[in-house]
Amino acid sequence: MGNISNVKIDPELSSLIRPLQPEEYEKLKESILAEGIRDPLVVWRGILVDGHHRYKIAQEYGLEFRTVEIDLPDKEAAKEWIITNQLGRRNLTPMEASYYRGKLYESRKLSRGGDRKSNYQNDSLKDTAKEVSKEYSVSYATVFRDAEFSRAVYLRCKLMLILSRSYIRGASWQSLSGAVFA
Numbered sequence: 001m002g003n004i005s006n007v008k009i010d011p012e013l014s015s016l017i018r019p020l021q022p023e024e025y026e027k028l029k030e031s032i033l034a035e036g037i038r039d040p041l042v043v044w045r046g047i048l049v050d051g052h053h054r055y056k057i058a059q060e061y062g063l064e065f066r067t068v069e070i071d072l073p074d075k076e077a078a079k080e081w082i083i084t085n086q087l088g089r090r091n092l093t094p095m096e097a098s099y100y101r102g103k104l105y106e107s108r109k110l111s112r113g114g115d116r117k118s119n120y121q122n123d124s125l126k127d128t129a130k131e132v133s134k135e136y137s138v139s140y141a142t143v144f145r146d147a148e149f150s151r152a153v154y155l156r157c158k159l160m161l162i163l164s165r166s167y168i169r170g171a172s173w174q175s176l177s178g179a180v181f182a
Contacts, residue, residue, distance in 0.1 A: 102150030
C-alpha cells in the first residue's frame with residue numbers, strides 16, 4: 001500500500017493536471033469513501049503523475065492506496081505522459097482538449113530541439129504537427145492554433161500571477177494597469 005509521506009508532488013507537473021469541478025470532486029470523494037481507492041496512483045521516481053485528486057482525498061481521510069511506478073527517461077517525458085493521459089479523459093471540454101493538444105505539440109517540438117531557421121528544423125516541426133493531428137483526428141492547422149491557444153493561456157496566467165503578487169505587495173491596480181498596458 002502507498003505511503004502518503006513517500007509520494008512527492010512536483011508543482012510544474014501537477015499544474016498540467018485538469019482541475020475537477022466542485023461537483024466532480026464531490027462525486028469522486030463519495031465514491032472513494034464508499035469503495036476505497038480502486039485504481040493505483042501513478043508515480044515516476046516517487047513523484048505523482050496521475051491520481052492527484054485521489055491522493056488529496058487519501059490525505060484528507062487517511063486512506064490507503066496503491067501506487068504503480070512508470071519508467072520514463074526524464075521530466076520532459078513525464079510532462080508528455082501527463083498531457084497524453086489528460087487527453088484521454090472522457091470529460092474534457094473542447095477548449096481543454098485544444099489546450100492539451102497545444103501543450104503536447106509544444107512538448108514534442110521542444111524535445112526535438114532546433115531554432116526554426118533551418119529547413120530540417122521546419123520539416124521536424126511540420127512532422128510534429130502532422131503526428132499530433134493524426135493522433136487526435138484534427139487538422140494540421142488546428143494543432144498550430146491549439147499551440148497558440150495553450151501559449152496564450154500560459155501567458156495570461158503568468159501575467160495574472162505577477163499582477164496579483166504586485167498588488168499584494170501594495171501596488172495599486174491603477175499603477176499596475178498603467179505599467180502593463182502603457
